[in-house]
Amino acid sequence: MNRSSVKELLQSDKFLQEVHVKGWVRTFRSNRFIALNDGSTINNIQCVVDFENTNEALLKRITTSAAVSITGTLVESQGKGQKVEINVTNLEILGDSNPDEYPIQPKKHSLEFLRENAHLRVRTNTFSAVMRVRSKLSFAVHKYFQENGFNYVNTPIITGSDAEGAGEMFKVTNFEANKAPLNEEGQIDYKQDFFGKETNLTVSGQLEAETYAMALGKVYTFGPTFRAENSNTTRHLAEFWMIEPEVAFMDLDGNMDLSEDFIKSVLGYVLEHCKDDLAFLDQRLTQEEKSKPQAQRSDMSLLEKLKFVVDNNFKRVSYTEAIDILRNSKPNKKKKFQFPINEWGADLQSEHERFLVEKHFKCPVILFDYPADIKAFYMRLNEDGKTVRAMDVLFPGIGEIVGGAQREERLDVLKEKMNALNIDEKELWWYLDTRKFGTAVHSGFGLGFERLVLFTTGMSNIRDVIPFPRTPQNAEF
Template sequence: MKKVVIRQIYRDFKNYENQVLEITGWARSNRAQKQFGFLMINDGSFFESIQVVYEENLENFKEIQKYRVGSALKIIGTVNLTPNAKQPFEIKAQEVILVGDCPEDYPIQPKRHTREFLREVAHLRPRTNLFSAVFRVRSLTAHAIHTFFQDRGFVYVHAPIITASDAEGAGEMFRVTTLDLHNVPKNEEKNIDYKQDFFGKSTNLTVSGQLEAEVFALAFRDVYTFGPTFRAELSNTYKHAAEFWMIEPEIAFADLLDDMNLAEDMVKFIIQYVIEKAPEEMQFFDEFVQKGLLNRLNTLLKSKFHRCDYSEAIEILKKAPKQFENKVEWGIDLASEHERYLTDEYFKAPVFVINYPKEIKAINWWIST
């Protein structure tokens, strides 16, 4: 018996015609009728489910009719092409075996759930379309990031996660300690005595791998970090996570133009890669999460990223036929509303704003001459 995953069959179904296969997966729906029924089976290898037809002649037909959504099943059957149906092929069952039953109160239904509800059933939400799509795309994105840099000869630097260093302009840090918080040791000046802590000094979770990457760039030339970073900002927005992954390339002997070209190429490469490798998932996002997403991404792939001097950006904003909440004048740091106007309304494309006043940037920035 040939064991296959559903991704294989979908990608090559014509070559599987009339073959007897064994598939395993979880029921997404079960539409039982009097003399036959249809099971939708998802095995996690692919976004789409596969349709299995079962008929009255199966000895456990009555039981199969009652298999609930969520049940784990093993099916042996033949691949039939169905060119006139909604799906290009289906499996006609010779055997349907219940591997694991699913309780009556299984909470995931074949319908839309809110994300707030899915958070309460966190152990089951990877089985939903939304999480299936998100985490496969996330996995592909990570692979695309590595592929992009590795193909260009960059060295992947693993910056430490526990560190004693801070970074430029980063936010609040999570402390890492083995000290007993109910009985913190004090030194003679009545300050916390970090000499008794695990590392003998105050440490925290990294807010950025930048400093390590810079050090390595001065030896390996082109390097990047890609890993988790942590910030203890009390920001209640969907954009701000306490733990998030960050890419930080550092390139020696490069100028600002090299840097911008690299960033533009990277963003385009990743988008291209994901659209190509996860068309079903991206289609799902386009339809149910953000209408017009694919159109926006394809437009972005074709457009040149704009480059705009800070002073020029200020002039554009001053002339904007629009009232900003934060007043625009030379010397300010751009707020989200200003950035949104530049990208969404003025340039209608991604834009680099360069040559900021040195007063609002960190000390280690290169000064234009």
Template sequence: MASDQDIVEKIDHVSSLCTERVILKAILGRGDGGAGLIGEKVVIGGWVKSSWEIRKEAAQPRPVLAADAASPEVVGAKEMRCMEILQSRIPLVRYIVKVLGGGDHSVREKFVMQKAPKDSTSILQISDGSCVHNLRVLVDSALATPCQVMPCGTCILVEGILQQPLMKGKYQVIELKTEKILHLGTVDQYKYPLSKKRLPLESLRNFPHFRPRTTTVASVMRIHNALTLATHTFFQDQGFLHVQTPIITTNNSETLSKKFQVTTLLNNGKIDNQLVNSLEFSKDFFSQETYLIDCGHFHLESQACALGNVYSFGPRFKAEKSSESNNLLAETWMVDVEMAFSELEDAMDCADEFLKFVCKRILESCTEDIQFILKRIDKAVMDRLQLIISSSFEKISYDVAIEVLTEATGNKFEKKIEWGDSLTEEHESYLVNEIYTKPVIIYNHPKEIKSFYAKLNEDGKTVATFDVVLPKVGTLVRGSQSEECFDKLRTRIEELELPKQQYEWFLDLRKNGAAKTSGFNLMLEPLVLYATGLNDVKDVVPFPRSFGRAKF
């Protein structure tokens, strides 16, 4: 049994350095559910998820005699009993006032507040976003009226004593008896979108500023956070150095993708086609054409050639209408990895180990959230994570993949596959779900469908690249070995008629101490989809940006 000092120290360790507030995970996430903290005084804050009210029983009035019927005291008693009846119907009164009252809302609210019972206790289920479970908080009407604290979404910061619950529930091991209210942020319950019954995720996209308050989205955000932390932990433990790459660049590393252009050459904040065609970029802010970066490979390779193994984690941008896809966004967060003195096989092995590590870490650190997802979203999420951890990824060449898909006569694909084509989602799904039933690594793609800087293989037709394809989300990782030969890379640039001046510095790396390098990149949002069972990346990003959508 922990001592009182141990309990206090335990609470102190999880409270913020800048506030006395204790996060609910520190209380409810204990092995005993918080029972060992009974009797402790704490400050907690959060938002009301649900609530109800308990009325305190009043003393029974004495029988009224006929002789007393006209006395002022009896009249007052009758009026009080009528008022008690009215108070017991406060939800109905509120509804009638809402429908018939018209006028100013604040007046109607005052009416309801005045009719609130003086002796009652508000029972609040509070969440602060730190864990799945809520803490039951008791607020006496002497501290705040029920209509102030009970509406869903009300923000409250209180000081009180942790105690055994007066009414035990399935998950209730402990509750908080409020002694002092330190902050109260009220809610317009008639307009607050989460006051309604549970909304589907599609509807919640219209309220991105509120949806993290839902249990589902909060769990997804915590898993998102855990994946971010696991990413840094893996590469730091493996001796990689975290470096930054610019967001604004003059290069386009992915030559097949469209770019977002960055310019200050606007006409009173507006731009039209005629102006675009006549822009003089020499007069622009950077004196040349610039774009939002879509991949950090170029800049990362330059640092790998000096620092060894490096990685970057930051935003990337692609102006593709394919961002309407459930797996793609115009603005995404990407992990870019580059390793010096390495070849394609090394990058494939690193990607394999990275995915195994982060999936294992999620199962270990997000147990409650995974259990919630199993019940509410996807019953297969645990099996899917275990599949990556325990499977030996199947490695097949692009040639083999085309051969397998061509022989799949019983499966009618919407698009007939031929050598030289990029694999579609249905092709990838067939390989991982029907043929191999586990993650698949496809390597050595035709040079026409991959980046120009990938190392040319001896056959002259394919390049040293690979894709990691997973069930549910398709291609999650894309990697390659870079072409270290100056002449071959320059020839490739000329073949594609790329602007040579943009890539002079990249070619310089091949003329001055060139090293073999390989690496890969991974978009974080599809990985969150894989770990949560959701079907659309717009539901795993707080404020998603996609084609035609940039709210808030």
């Protein structure tokens, strides 16, 4: 007999048919009622065991997380909250689970405890819901770009360049620790290393994606990136995934159009295809908010936040206008901001971004034309000589979620900016070549995938939206 998924059976109305299902026991009560889940949905299906005709030794093996195979008759449920249930005619234990040793018992566990058991935490309702949403978001990303004429490009994970200029990168080497050869200056001689030069794990595929955009027109990357930042905040990971489209012949206005359309599309997709999981996560977040002080509670539920983004036009505001708004705002005048806004040129913090979105404009915001001094070298310099064609998309509850820009396509200006920042032209000769041979206006943006999953699921810690988080002092599993 073909095996059905729990999701299929819960949606079925073909009563009195024989069905076959496999999954893991969530709970077993009264020696009769099994709550079975197979990962296809957050909802369990109730399986009713005829305990009088079931071997007592077998009943003792039906414990939380045991893997079982069940054959039975699908019937209309007699209980509340479910349409169907299975009257079990045959039950087989596929894998035992010792209840005295299994750490994820059917009770509330702290998120920190579950992180310590990341290999098992996906068996809980919260993490199974988060990971199904993550999966659907990932599909929606590819779906959007593929349906809009983009080519998927796999950019290098090992790189000899630092796209961000931050210097916080993981080195890649095959030198033995404390045995690296030195050159005449007493420095490590990377010419003898595996790649013949100093290499690192990438922080971004943007620069390489730009070269492909200048041939294929519209490209995107979606892959792992790494940052050796010694940060233990709820918003930082050492290993994370980045979505980075690059488009030739597109200016900043087109870039803002693309980012808004893309975000609305992928969020709209999960709203349509993850209804049960989002309903559960919405309810979970509502309960979490109740435990916070009134002043720290969100004004919107999770579903309201998602619809807030999908249903509203994004307000486009220059950095200069935003600074004026923030400088004259009540929180700034009353010194409620942790980082007061005093003058033009300040690097905006999450509290400022959230004020603009949640309090002032009451819609998602795209800020553009930032000071050149606080942005990367590859962003196009405006005619004023002090701002660049950068843009950030700001969301409620999270602040910046997308960062992008029109790229500097003028060879002479790009060289000047690189020299001012002591970026060696020889290291990026290939990047400069794209400005020598058929240069053109082009733009793109970067979106940290985990940041998007964090927003979509309502989780508060980014370590809880990636299967196995990599953070300082933690590379378990």
